[in-house]
Amino acid sequence: xxxxxxxxxxxxxxxxxxxxxxxxxxxxxxxxxxxxxxxxxxxxxxxxxxxxxxxxxxxxxxxxxxxxxxxxxxxxxxxxxxxxxxxxxxxxxxxxxxxxxxxxxxxxxxxxxxxxxxxxxxxxxxxxxxxxxxxxxxxxxxxxxxxxxxxxxxxxxxxxxxxxxxxxxxxxxxxxxxxxxxxxxxxxxxxxxxxxxxxxxxxxxxxxxxxxxxxxxxxxxxxxxxxxxxxxxxxxxxxxxxxxxxxxxxxxxxxxxxxxxxxxxxxxxxxxxxxxxxxxxxxxxxxxxxxxxxxxxxxxxxxxxxxxxxxxxx
Amino acid sequence: xxxxxxxxxxxxxxxxxxxxxxxxxxxxxxxxxxxxxxxxxxxxxxxxxxxxxxxxxxxxxxxxxxxxxxxxxxxxxxxxxxxxxxxxxxxxxxxxxxxxxxxxxxxxxxxxxxxxxxxxxxxxxxxxxxxxxxxxxxxxxxxxxxxxxxxxxxxxxxxxxxxxxxxxxxxxxxxxxxxxxxxxxxxxxxxxxxxxxxxxxxxxxxxxxxxxxxxxxxxxxxxxxxxxxxxxxxxxxxxxxxxxxxxxxxxxxxxxxxxxxxxxxxxxxxxxxxxxxxxxxxxxxxxxxxxxxxxxxxxxxxxxxxxxxxxxxx
Numbered sequence: 241x242x243x244x245x246x247x248x249x250x251x252x253x254x255x256x257x258x259x260x261x262x263x264x265x266x267x268x269x270x271x272x273x274x275x276x277x278x279x280x281x282x283x284x285x286x287x288x289x290x291x292x293x294x295x296x297x298x299x300x301x302x303x304x305x306x307x308x309x310x311x312x313x314x315x316x317x318x319x320x321x322x323x324x325x326x327x328x329x330x331x332x333x334x335x336x337x338x339x340x341x342x343x344x345x346x347x348x349x350x351x352x353x354x355x356x357x358x359x360x361x362x363x364x365x366x367x368x369x370x371x372x373x374x375x376x377x378x379x380x381x382x383x384x385x386x387x388x389x390x391x392x393x394x395x396x397x398x399x400x401x402x403x404x405x406x407x408x409x410x411x412x413x414x415x416x417x418x419x420x421x422x423x424x425x426x427x428x429x430x431x432x433x434x435x436x437x438x439x440x441x442x443x444x445x446x447x448x449x450x451x452x453x454x455x456x457x458x459x460x461x462x463x464x465x466x467x468x469x470x471x472x473x474x475x476x477x478x479x480x481x482x483x484x485x486x487x488x489x490x491x492x493x494x495x496x497x498x499x500x501x502x503x504x505x506x507x508x509x510x511x512x513x514x515x516x517x518x519x520x521x522x523x524x525x526x527x528x529x530x531x532x533x534x535x536x537x538x539x540x541x542x543x544x545x546x547x548x549x550x551x552x553x554x
Numbered sequence: 555x556x557x558x559x560x561x562x563x564x565x566x567x568x569x570x571x572x573x574x575x576x577x578x579x580x581x582x583x584x585x586x587x588x589x590x591x592x593x594x595x596x597x598x599x600x601x602x603x604x605x606x607x608x609x610x611x612x613x614x615x616x617x618x619x620x621x622x623x624x625x626x627x628x629x630x631x632x633x634x635x636x637x638x639x640x641x642x643x644x645x646x647x648x649x650x651x652x653x654x655x656x657x658x659x660x661x662x663x664x665x666x667x668x669x670x671x672x673x674x675x676x677x678x679x680x681x682x683x684x685x686x687x688x689x690x691x692x693x694x695x696x697x698x699x700x701x702x703x704x705x706x707x708x709x710x711x712x713x714x715x716x717x718x719x720x721x722x723x724x725x726x727x728x729x730x731x732x733x734x735x736x737x738x739x740x741x742x743x744x745x746x747x748x749x750x751x752x753x754x755x756x757x758x759x760x761x762x763x764x765x766x767x768x769x770x771x772x773x774x775x776x777x778x779x780x781x782x783x784x785x786x787x788x789x790x791x792x793x794x795x796x797x798x799x800x801x802x803x804x805x806x807x808x809x810x811x812x813x814x815x816x817x818x819x820x821x822x823x824x825x826x827x828x829x830x831x832x833x834x835x836x837x838x839x840x841x842x843x844x845x846x847x848x849x850x851x852x853x854x855x856x857x858x859x860x861x862x863x864x865x866x867x868x
Contacts, residue, residue: 458787464706469780473772
């Protein structure tokens with residue numbers, strides 16, 4: 241078999257997520273061919289890439305941006321983007337009908353050994369690949385945004401996805417410096433969004449019951465629990481929090497956490513009234529017209545953190 | 555009123571938590587008087603302090619350790635530790651009877667304007683101050699470990715705690731560089747441990763149902779969601795994740811998260827079988843005799859992160 245590392249990667253969808261993926265693959269030395277149904281998005285891609293790459297270089301996360309940018313080419317058609325591609329990262333609109341139409345169009349164009357990963361953050365691939373000839377070679381490869389700073393990628397196979405498709409995408413992601421996670425089968429929200437959702441859920445409840453302000457809840461994470469989670473997951477955290485490790489911790493504190501969890505069953509926050517109150521409180525501390533600036537701050541912090549993390553032992 | 559900033563802080567309990575508090579107050583220029591019922595713990599406190607302060611200096615988090623150490627004195631008796639103290643940080647064993655006995659002993663010794671904060675991580679202060687003359691001046695002031703690296707402190711009043719006691723401890727904590735959080739009233743697990751518990755809860759469930767390995771769940775946090783939480787809480791995170799802020803985010807994704815939460819009601823993990831499986835998996839990747847080394851790694855990472863965080867804009 242020829243060296244698949246020489247073959248290009250196709251990115252379909254040139255929005256924020258697609259651009260992030262283009263950087264991931266090109267940074268790792270791969271040729272990238274980007275297409276989008278929107279001519280506008282394709283037209284300003286070079287400018288957006290230039291800004292993002294300059295930011296990465298400023299933070300010492302890449303060297304010279306020029307050769308990275310040079311590996312990313314814009315494809316005028318879907319067929320041109322897929323030509324010779326060993327892997328396709330689909331990053332288009334999160335809508336079943338739109339994705340399904342694209343996958344049907346890709347089916348006759350895809351190289352016979354190529355795989356397709358969808359950036360879908362919530363729709364399982366079975367909903368848009370069912371019945372297509374390429375379905376066994378498709379799966380979800382869901383990143384965190386932006387993927388060039390946060391390396392985790394969830395790989396979620398449909399029931400008909402071939403195991404070798406998962407293995408191949410897993411190997412590719414590792415080769416380009418991402419951290420792929422294997423999910424055994426499809427589930428609502430996959431793993432990342434399920435874990436993401438539990439913290440706001442309890443936070444909403446504590447806020448609703450009047451125990452704490454939004455800002456104080458946020459500080460409990462950012463100045464208390466969060467710094468550990470930036471380099472350790474929940475299991476390693478509890479494993480290191482008792483002299484005998486995870487079993488010892490569970491023996492000491494399992495009952496407390498079980499009782500707390502039991503108090504929350506049936507609790508359904510995200511109600512309209514609650515959201516309106518929270519919105520008023522957030523907008524008082526951060527007016528809507530300052531939101532974009534604060535997003536820039538967040539992205540700079542993430543970048544600085546990524547640079548910091550590279551200096552630390554794993 | 556005399557300047558209370560000149561009066562000493564008493565730390566009762568010289569274990570890991572008490573030592574951490576001694577550093578917090580001494581680093582901020584306060585005189586600290588430490589007592590413990592265990593002569594052994596008191597005897598090796600200077601050595602443990604020296605090691606911790608040297609580590610902080612190595613990471614650029616403090617200047618010369620000597621003047622900080624010099625502000626911390628060992629008190630041979632409870633009375634000596636409380637003499638003149640404007641604030642007492644109680645950090646003894648997490649047991650109601652032990653705490654209750656100490657508070658009864660402190661009552662006649664405490665300066666009439668002094669307040670007492672308990673480092674209790676779970677027992678509400680009402681359980682060990684009920685009926686004591688000093689009860690209105692006592693509350694929980696629960697830190698994260700170690701408090702000199704993670705600044706959040708939960709202030710939890712009992713129903714009889716005076717509002718000015720909470721205000722006074724709040725002001726003191728801010729003055730020494732901590733980030734105090736106001737909790738309106740007592741609740742099981744307070745706020746920090748409730749937020750801490752939800753992530754393992756969903757993680758246990760995903761692991762139990764076979765979706766993911768422990769390591770992959772951990773990586774989803776440490777290489778995906780966690781880096782953001784190191785400088786932003788859950789509300790700010792979702793506020794910045796939609797163009798219209800928190801209300802817009804709730805409109806887009808509230809239903810998904812509500813559905814996910816509903817699937818988990820009644821779920822009670824932390825079962826013995828599950829813990830045994832998880833323990834075997836953790837011990838395969840980190841043998842028990844390597845646990846202590848890994849804790850050193852964690853503490854070094856936290857310290858490096860604290861140093862990094864100081865260079866970043868809030």
